[in-house]
Amino acid sequence: MTNDWQRRVDAVWDAAGGLGDDEVIRRIDALADERPDGDPLALFERAGARDSAGLEAEAERLYRRAIDAGLSGSERVQAQIQLASTVRNLGRPLESIALLVAIEPESGDLRDAVAAFRALALIDAGDARHAASVALAALAPHLARYRVSVAAYAEGLTASA
Known part of the structure; x- marks a missing residue:
């Protein structure tokens, strides 16, 4: 069924x-x-x-x-991502970030989606440097060139903050 x-x-x-x-x-x-x-x-x-x-x-x-x-399973991860997006849209970015951080270890192939929504929530929370770092760190492994450089820049954004 x-x-x-x-x-x-x-x-x-x-x-x-x-x-x-x-x-x-x-x-x-x-x-x-x-x-x-x-x-x-x-x-x-x-x-x-x-x-x-x-x-x-x-x-x-x-x-x-x-x-x-x-x-459970992928649907649980999706639900947590979607819930995090929803609470961000309702004006609660810190709660959104907490939901995404909690689901990240089990996010599997949705790890990049978690990063994308976490970056959005970080922007709404007023932390654009950390948001850019999260987004760049998620993007870096997909780059054919400059993978190491972009990953280092992503880390540097939060190390210098």
Whole structure:
């Protein structure tokens, strides 16, 4: 059931650009209703639909419920990243940073996304040097040339602050 359900959820997200926010929420909620009450995946998808519609306060509550209900794996990392982005948008960048720092050790292939959102939160918190350092450190391994130089500059931004 989960694989078919997830395929249908993914289909809604694939079509989201042409549906409009209200229709995405309606469709995601209908799919979430197929799962048991308190199901962490259903809560996560409901949160994402509201988040993408700009309903951050509703999304925050649902992300927290999904995580508390035992959301695991990549979805848990995604939920924590999305929650961090949401609380930053709600004007709480320090809380956003703390959420991202907490999930970073288990972020795996989403490590660069964690860095990107942490850099945004650091800017909002008034620490542009640290934000640039985080962003450059995440970028450095992807460079064909100047990898070592950019990594050193990233470290130097915070060492001299």
